[in-house]
Amino acid sequence: MAWKSRTPMAIGDIRDKRNKAVTGSLAGPHGGEAAQMSARTPEAEPLLTPAEVATMFRVDPKTVTRWAKAGKLTSIRTLGGHRRYRETEVRALLAGIPQQRSE
Amino acid sequence: MAWKSRTPMAIGDIRDKRNKAVTGSLAGPHGGEAAQMSARTPEAEPLLTPAEVATMFRVDPKTVTRWAKAGKLTSIRTLGGHRRYRETEVRALLAGIPQQRSE
DNA sequence: CGGAATTAGGGTAATTCGGGAC
């Protein structure tokens, strides 16, 4: 956590340096996230950015990256290498619904 | 765990510090709740870390874990197994609002 | 094209988990 780290900040201040305003509900990555809804999307699954998933789980975006790297979360990569996550999967995991596990 | 050694923060500040202004710039008159910009945001309930809940109750994080294990507190797990708690539930308990009792 | 914010990396410190005992 970050309650008595190097930085003297209060308890609720987890990811703040990079996130401007994420109060209560998730904020878009750059403030303009209406990119998916405008165009007609034949078979587009709702995707979430790392910051959005991190906010939903109350963790750092880096942690979400580790989950993806560990295979705990399905990640779709952009052409630039950034990850996107399936909203349905994230919601299911948050709800405690066990996903397909090959273990 | 000597978590209460040096942590100069007030309990009242625990609630919503997730709003952070940019570096040195103005954060608006209120500086508090920001506005929601988009509607494309997945539903995310505010979650608290064990340390946050422990600070709010003035107890050890281990005690919060015991509460969760005893079913007195709803706990959501991260993919790594760490617990997160519902902010609304914690606040209600702190306010003395009786939750659902089994008996 | 330029600019601001986010993300990807890798490293290190802090927190949490789990069990069990006092």
Place this chain on the structure above:
DNA sequence: TTTGTCCGAATTACCCTAATTC
């Protein structure tokens, strides 16, 4: 009965710079 603390191991958070996104 409840709470705090100790231990080892695992998970997570924060630091940096460069690349990507919009």
